[in-house]
Amino acid sequence: MTAEEMIKLNNERRKLLNEKNREYYEKMLLYLRFSPIPEKTTEELLLEMLDHLLIAQQEGRSAEDVFGTDPEAYCKEVVRSVGKRSPFGFRRYAFIFNMGLCIVFFMDAIFRLAVHPLLNRFIDLPQPKGFSVDYFLTPIVMCLGVDLLLMLMRESTFKRFRTRILLRYLIPIALTYILPIILFIFLNKMIPVIPIPAWMSLLIGVVLWGLHKWMYKRVEIF
Amino acid sequence: MAVIAREEVYGYELSVKLAEYGLTFVSEGSIYPVLLRMQKEQLISGILRDSPNGPKRKYYRLTEKGHQALEEFKENWMDMKKAVERILNQGSGEDDGRRND
Numbered sequence: 672m673t674a675e676e677m678i679k680l681n682n683e684r685r686k687l688l689n690e691k692n693r694e695y696y697e698k699m700l701l702y703l704r705f706s707p708i709p710e711k712t713t714e715e716l717l718l719e720m721l722d723h724l725l726i727a728q729q730e731g732r733s734a735e736d737v738f739g740t741d742p743e744a745y746c747k748e749v750v751r752s753v754g755k756r757s758p759f760g761f762r763r764y765a766f767i768f769n770m771g772l773c774i775v776f777f778m779d780a781i782f783r784l785a786v787h788p789l790l791n792r793f794i795d796l797p798q799p800k801g802f803s804v805d806y807f808l809t810p811i812v813m814c815l816g817v818d819l820l821l822m823l824m825r826e827s828t829f830k831r832f833r834t835r836i837l838l839r840y841l842i843p844i845a846l847t848y849i850l851p852i853i854l855f856i857f858l859n860k861m862i863p864v865i866p867i868p869a870w871m872s873l874l875i876g877v878v879l880w881g882l883h884k885w886m887y888k889r890v891e892i893f
Numbered sequence: 894m895a896v897i898a899r900e901e902v903y904g905y906e907l908s909v910k911l912a913e914y915g916l917t918f919v920s921e922g923s924i925y926p927v928l929l930r931m932q933k934e935q936l937i938s939g940i941l942r943d944s945p946n947g948p949k950r951k952y953y954r955l956t957e958k959g960h961q962a963l964e965e966f967k968e969n970w971m972d973m974k975k976a977v978e979r980i981l982n983q984g985s986g987e988d989d990g991r992r993n994d
Contacts (some may be wrong), residue, residue, distance in 0.1 A: 672941050672949065682949070684948065712929075716925060716929070719903070719951050720925065722903075722948065722950060726905050727921070736921075737921045737922050737923035738921075739922060745922060749929065750923065752927070753929050
């Protein structure tokens, strides 16, 4: 059974839970899916836990009776038991970088082929000379930001958004995303341009997309 | 491991069997982290297959390494049991001796 099939089965069977148990279970589901553990192991475990909870529910017991009053501690114990996947896998970052590259080449092509000619009818914009090198910052930022974002999503599963959590994660995330924009504003004229036509950007985007689809079958990101 | 060695079981079934054996202090959910750890150490293996009266379930069985680990545990346990019994019996023997004096 593949991970996708297990997710589909989980979605169907989860509907059988009552509201309170579903709320409890779905928080665990989110936490575990955002955790750096293998996807197949996660989905197998989630199905097992759901199966267990459904039987307990039929017997009049709640999710708290089965998994305890502290689901976050329980999930952390589960992640420890599975053993965290190394976050610094080359294939993982290659996948994210490729996805980012694919997005920026498409964005460049769309901007130069559609947005720029359209805007040029109303305002006089300078003609782009090619693919601006600062676009490469996006995939780099994506690689840096993905783990921070996942960590924030995981932390927020069981806790309300409080100032402490926001300050802990928002500042690094904001820096990761805002810094390239600030750099762009100040270094705009110094940024070199790769002199390729817009259709070439589109073609590179398509090739990268094909590569991304091929890699997707082989790489586990979350 | 001894329960899994006797027959293939799935998570819920295992928790019921543990309770039947008197291990009621083991909370139901706590079996999953333990099962995961044993799988990681290759002491047990799990296979997802259709259950007789329900959906697909993950059934666990002991691996060769698991059987060896269980045998080792049994030997250690018996040694420890004998040692503890000797200590306790000796203690009660001394008590009896003191009482007789």
